[in-house]
Amino acid sequence: MLRSLSQRTWNWLDERLNLDELIAHAKEKTVPIHKHTLWYYLGGMTAFLFFVQVVTGILLLLYYRPSSDNAFESVQFIMTEVHFGWLVRSVHSWGANLMIAAAFAHMFSVYFLRAYRKPRELTWVTGILFLFIALTFGFSGYLLPWNELSFFATKVGTEIAGVIPLVGHFLKRFLRGGEDVTGATLTRFFGWHVAMLPAAAAMLLMAHLFMVQRLGMSSPEESTDGADNPSHGKTMLFFPNFLLRDLVGWLIALGILGALAAIYPWELGVKADPFASAPANIKPEWYFVFMFQTLKILPAKILFMDGEVLGILAFGLAGLVGLLVPFLDTQSGPNRTSLIFTVLGVVALVYMVAMTVIAYI
Amino acid sequence: MEVVSKRTDRRSFLNYLLGTGIGAAVVSFFYPVIKFLIPPRIAEAPTSSVVAAKVGEVAPNTGKVFRFGSKPGILINGPDGSLRAYSATCTHLDCIVQYRPDMQNIWCACHNGRYDLNGLNIAGPPPRPLEVYDVRTRSGEIVVSKKGG
Ligand code: FES
Numbered sequence: 001m002l003r004s005l006s007q008r009t010w011n012w013l014d015e016r017l018n019l020d021e022l023i024a025h026a027k028e029k030t031v032p033i034h035k036h037t038l039w040y041y042l043g044g045m046t047a048f049l050f051f052v053q054v055v056t057g058i059l060l061l062l063y064y065r066p067s068s069d070n071a072f073e074s075v076q077f078i079m080t081e082v083h084f085g086w087l088v089r090s091v092h093s094w095g096a097n098l099m100i101a102a103a104f105a106h107m108f109s110v111y112f113l114r115a116y117r118k119p120r121e122l123t124w125v126t127g128i129l130f131l132f133i134a135l136t137f138g139f140s141g142y143l144l145p146w147n148e149l150s151f152f153a154t155k156v157g158t159e160i161a162g163v164i165p166l167v168g169h170f171l172k173r174f175l176r177g178g179e180d181v182t183g184a185t186l187t188r189f190f191g192w193h194v195a196m197l198p199a200a201a202a203m204l205l206m207a208h209l210f211m212v213q214r215l216g217m218s219s220p221e222e223s224t225d226g227a228d229n230p231s232h233g234k235t236m237l238f239f240p241n242f243l244l245r246d247l248v249g250w251l252i253a254l255g256i257l258g259a260l261a262a263i264y265p266w267e268l269g270v271k272a273d274p275f276a277s278a279p280a281n282i283k284p285e286w287y288f289v290f291m292f293q294t295l296k297i298l299p300a301k302i303l304f305m306d307g308e309v310l311g312i313l314a315f316g317l318a319g320l321v322g323l324l325v326p327f328l329d330t331q332s333g334p335n336r337t338s339l340i341f342t343v344l345g346v347v348a349l350v351y352m353v354a355m356t357v358i359a360y361i
Numbered sequence: 362m363e364v365v366s367k368r369t370d371r372r373s374f375l376n377y378l379l380g381t382g383i384g385a386a387v388v389s390f391f392y393p394v395i396k397f398l399i400p401p402r403i404a405e406a407p408t409s410s411v412v413a414a415k416v417g418e419v420a421p422n423t424g425k426v427f428r429f430g431s432k433p434g435i436l437i438n439g440p441d442g443s444l445r446a447y448s449a450t451c452t453h454l455d456c457i458v459q460y461r462p463d464m465q466n467i468w469c470a471c472h473n474g475r476y477d478l479n480g481l482n483i484a485g486p487p488p489r490p491l492e493v494y495d496v497r498t499r500s501g502e503i504v505v506s507k508k509g510g
Contacts, residue, residue, distance in 0.1 A: 152456055156471055159455035170399075177400045180431060184400065275426055275433045277449070277459030278470040295454070296472040300488045307486055308454065
């Protein structure tokens with residue numbers, strides 16, 4: 001009965017939308033199997049965690065109030081009064097961290113497998129832009145509870161934009177919604193966090209997924225002329241084999257998220273006071289810590305420049321190189337990698353890990 | 362020949378009109394949006410002096426952050442019992458500094474910057490000294506004002 005009903009519904013839709021053709025197409029999709037196949041799951045994992053963020057974010061919107069007088073109290077209310085509010089907020093905070101971790105892991109695995117080679121340059125570019133957006137999400141979301149730590153993190157973060165030569169002052173005012181970090185900054189960050197960034201992220205994600213669908217999975221041995229060589233190596237069907245494995249991964253991720261949220265509920269801290277000293281042991285979120293530690297170590301003056309200006313420009317340049325890697329690395333081909341870019345990648349990874357570790361010990 | 366070139370002339374002229382028209386329309390759509398994004402400047406009466414604390418409120422070898430207009434200032438009662446005041450905004454990246462009795466220095470928690478009791482940057486990343494304010498006591502109140510103000 002139920003079966004025939006669903007069959008009839010399907011037929012009805014198929015008659016109009018020609019769905020069987022799509023299914024036939026999906027059935028052809030395969031995923032290469034080799035010793036690096038495990039890395040293929042990271043992209044899907046990032047997308048899944050993004051989805052978790054969207055759902056929990058929409059839930060939080062029902063109670064959150066974006067003003068300097070109410071923000072802290074409303075998050076407190078979510079944590080203490082709203083049924084499962086602690087769970088939703090903690091999953092949102094932990095999910096953000098896991099998503100960024102997954103995105104970084106995805107990026108580095110794609111980088112070292114040289115999956116950005118022709119014809120996937122634009123897939124890489126959209127991926128990196130998505131990572132930048134994810135970091136902006138993290139930065140803007142961090143301020144929303146309006147606590148002491150986030151207040152100073154935002155002061156420092158926006159001041160960093162302010163020291164960029166020429167455009168700095170303008171950029172800082174634009175980010176802060178005025179000269180200082182105030183309630184105006186909070187409202188601005190809120191607007192980006194819940195409207196502009198989600199729209200941008202959704203568009204990038206769609207472009208990214210479209211290209212992944214269009215080009216199929218990259219395999220390390222593949223030729224770069226864009227031609228498929230299905231005769232090459234073992235593969236598995238995307239649908240259902242790979243997708244089911246994906247699902248298992250997502251289920252595990254959800255389990256980990258729930259456990260983290262229950263065992264380590266995200267702290268709220270102390271309400272921000274714009275006229276109190278910065279608290280000792282202040283630190284940004286872990287994914288900004290390598291930059292934070294660099295700023296701490298850089299001397300006040302390097303040659304004729306302020307140390308932090310040099311540091312910030314260097315990070316900006318590194319980000320730009322990262323974005324344009326597929327166009328800069330013309331050496332990598334099938335079974336051939338360029339030494340310079342391997343070294344660059346290793347140096348970047350080691351630098352980030354080392355600086356982060358130094359900051360925490 | 363004549364006719365053709367006249368026709369292309371007219372066509373390119375029309376294209377030109379259309380192009381500039383669309384261009385002007387786009388600009389007139391985006392100009393207000395861009396302007397909207399930039400926060401308006403809020404005129405603020407410049408503060409030249411405030412009451413930072415009551416006499417005796419700040420014990421020797423401690424400090425207090427106070428409100429100087431829209432910016433934070435810091436009042437320090439030195440180990441020798443002398444009162445000093447500075448801007449509390451770190452010259453590095455805008456954090457608010459504090460007095461550290463154990464170091465007898467001004468310390469910024471954000472990147473471990475340090476200033477001495479003359480406001481001079483002596484360690485860590487801060488590139489410039491803190492602005493120093495004048496301190497006076499007047500009928501039981503400690504009044505802080507901008508230098509020369
Ligand atoms: S903001 Fe004070 S040391 Fe960096």
